Amino acid sequence: MDEATIDAYVATTAALLDMPLDDDRRAAVTAVMLRLAAFASDVAAAAHPE
Amino acid sequence: VTASERVRDALEAIEAADGALNAFTALFPERALARAARLDAEVAAGRDPGPLCGVPFAAKNLFDVAGVITRAGAKVTEADPPATRDADLIVALERSGAVLIGVTNMDEFAYGFVTENAHDGPTHNPHDLTRIAGGSSGGSAAAVAAGVVPLALASDTNGSIRVPAALCGIFGLRPTYGSLSSRGAYPFVELLDTLGPFARTAADLTAAYAALAPAMLDEAEPTAPRCAYLGAYFDEGLTSEASAAVTAVGAALGAKARIALPHAREAREAAFLITAFEGGALHRRRLRTRMNDYDPATRDRLLAGALMPGAWYADALRLREIFLAEVATAFEEWDVLLAAATPYPAPPIGQRSIVVNGVETEVRPNVGLFTQPVSLAAVPVVAVPVVSPGALPCGVQLIGRSGSEPLLLALARDLERRGVAGAGEIPAFR
Numbered sequence: 131m132d133e134a135t136i137d138a139y140v141a142t143t144a145a146l147l148d149m150p151l152d153d154d155r156r157a158a159v160t161a162v163m164l165r166l167a168a169f170a171s172d173v174a175a176a177a178h179p180e
Numbered sequence: 181v182t183a184s185e186r187v188r189d190a191l192e193a194i195e196a197a198d199g200a201l202n203a204f205t206a207l208f209p210e211r212a213l214a215r216a217a218r219l220d221a222e223v224a225a226g227r228d229p230g231p232l233c234g235v236p237f238a239a240k241n242l243f244d245v246a247g248v249i250t251r252a253g254a255k256v257t258e259a260d261p262p263a264t265r266d267a268d269l270i271v272a273l274e275r276s277g278a279v280l281i282g283v284t285n286m287d288e289f290a291y292g293f294v295t296e297n298a299h300d301g302p303t304h305n306p307h308d309l310t311r312i313a314g315g316s317s318g319g320s321a322a323a324v325a326a327g328v329v330p331l332a333l334a335s336d337t338n339g340s341i342r343v344p345a346a347l348c349g350i351f352g353l354r355p356t357y358g359s360l361s362s363r364g365a366y367p368f369v370e371l372l373d374t375l376g377p378f379a380r381t382a383a384d385l386t387a388a389y390a391a392l393a394p395a396m397l398d399e400a401e402p403t404a405p406r407c408a409y410l411g412a413y414f415d416e417g418l419t420s421e422a423s424a425a426v427t428a429v430g431a432a433l434g435a436k437a438r439i440a441l442p443h444a445r446e447a448r449e450a451a452f453l454i455t456a457f458e459g460g461a462l463h464r465r466r467l468r469t470r471m472n473d474y475d476p477a478t479r480d481r482l483l484a485g486a487l488m489p490g491a492w493y494a495d496a497l498r499l500r501e502i503f504l505a506e507v508a509t510a511f512e513e514w515d516v517l518l519a520a521a522t523p524y525p526a527p528p529i530g531q532r533s534i535v536v537n538g539v540e541t542e543v544r545p546n547v548g549l550f551t552q553p554v555s556l557a558a559v560p561v562v563a564v565p566v567v568s569p570g571a572l573p574c575g576v577q578l579i580g581r582s583g584s585e586p587l588l589l590a591l592a593r594d595l596e597r598r599g600v601a602g603a604g605e606i607p608a609f610r
Contacts, residue, residue: 139487139489140484143487144483144487147464147486147487148468149464149467149468149483149486151483155471155480155483158480159483159484159487162456162484163487166453166484167492169449169452169453170449170489170492172445173446173449173453173495173496176443177495177496177499178495178498
């Protein structure tokens with residue numbers, strides 16, 4: 131998943147959950163979410179083998 | 181020595197040492213001295229207050245103490261109502277005669293491996309004050325390592341007992357998940373949270389566990405436990421010091437085989453996801469209104485967790501089932517599995533990255549590289565310290581099947597008796 135997609139997801143979900151993020155916070159949370167996305171990709175592959 | 185004398189000695193030792201350590205966030209001298217006086221009166225009346233009579237202990241500041249606000253290392257909790265009663269594990273230790281003396285520093289909400297708390301400052305490692313004590317139970321570990329209290333209570337979600345035990349060179353027990361009451365402890369990740377003790381000796385750790393879980397120690401121990409090294413994932417990114425500690429303990433326990441848990445890496449990643457998701461969910465309401473009052477080291481991870489897709493959490497739970505089956509299979513052949521507790525000894529306070537075998541990695545997320553997958557397995561672990569003269573301590577995880585605490589504690593006592601493991605002395609604090 132690319133950074134732009136994650137950034138858009140963070141902004142949308144934050145708005146949905148009524149947790150508005152300023153630009154600095156949004157960038158920091160996107161950086162964390164990118165790491166989680168990489169982990170989630172590995173975990174999904176192992177949890178659902180072809 | 182009376183209970184009152186022991187408590188006064190501990191309070192004086194803390195007064196002398198804590199300026200350098202920053203291990204404690206609050207002391208309760210009136211409560212402790214009043215309780216010690218009651219214990220002394222019981223002894224004078226010919227009664228036995230228990231095997232831990234007069235032993236002073238500390239607790240991580242996420243344990244409820246009656247009349248005190250449970251801060252869990254945070255600023256946003258400072259206006260919470262005070263606890264109405266002590267946490268169950270504090271009650272259990274005091275029922276055996278121990279005396280709570282204070283609460284200790286930690287990573288905010290137990291979300292970290294370093295105890296560099298933005299509100300309370302960093303806890304310093306007694307072996308080298310420029311270095312971290314590890315986390316998130318760093319205050320409790322540093323207090324025990326420095327010898328100002330012989331016992332302390334802590335919590336371990338992803339390694340928060342085992343990591344500081346290793347970096348501070350003391351014994352720590354993460355009991356079987358769900359085996360001890362967590363009532364009165366500030367929660368973090370329901371699926372992983374486990375409470376347990378620290379001690380400077382394996383005998384004291386056993387005594388603490390006996391007070392916390394008296395029925396467990398009645399179970400029989402295997403006479404010749406079969407021990408194996410965890411290899412593959414657990415061999416990567418390890419310094420020579422940490423590797424030597426595992427080899428020394430393994431050699432003493434007759435370990436020869438090296439086995440792999442094929443999904444260890446994904447188990448660690450699943451633990452990361454579960455932690456973020458549950459932690460984020462727990463704090464979502466507070467983050468909405470108070471996010472700027474959170475520790476910067478915690479805030480963005482909790483925010484990300486609060487926004488994380490549920491599908492990632494569901495996959496992590498599914499991976500957990502696969503890993504639990506893998507671990508159960510390993511324990512059909514082996515009684516004890518061995519792995520380093522941390523990839524390296526304590527890094528300097530404030531250091532962001534570390535080079536291991538030519539590869540640079542971030543310190544904060546990676547100190548728990550070898551403890552996190554084991555947390556997902558829900559099994560008990562004793563962290564034993566290996567302290568070489570002139571070197572910083574390393575720790576080794578003795579990992580057993582569920583309910584095997586008596587065996588793990590017996591092995592820790594044996595390793596200590598043979599001089600393979602042990603806390604060692606820190607002259608500056610003795």
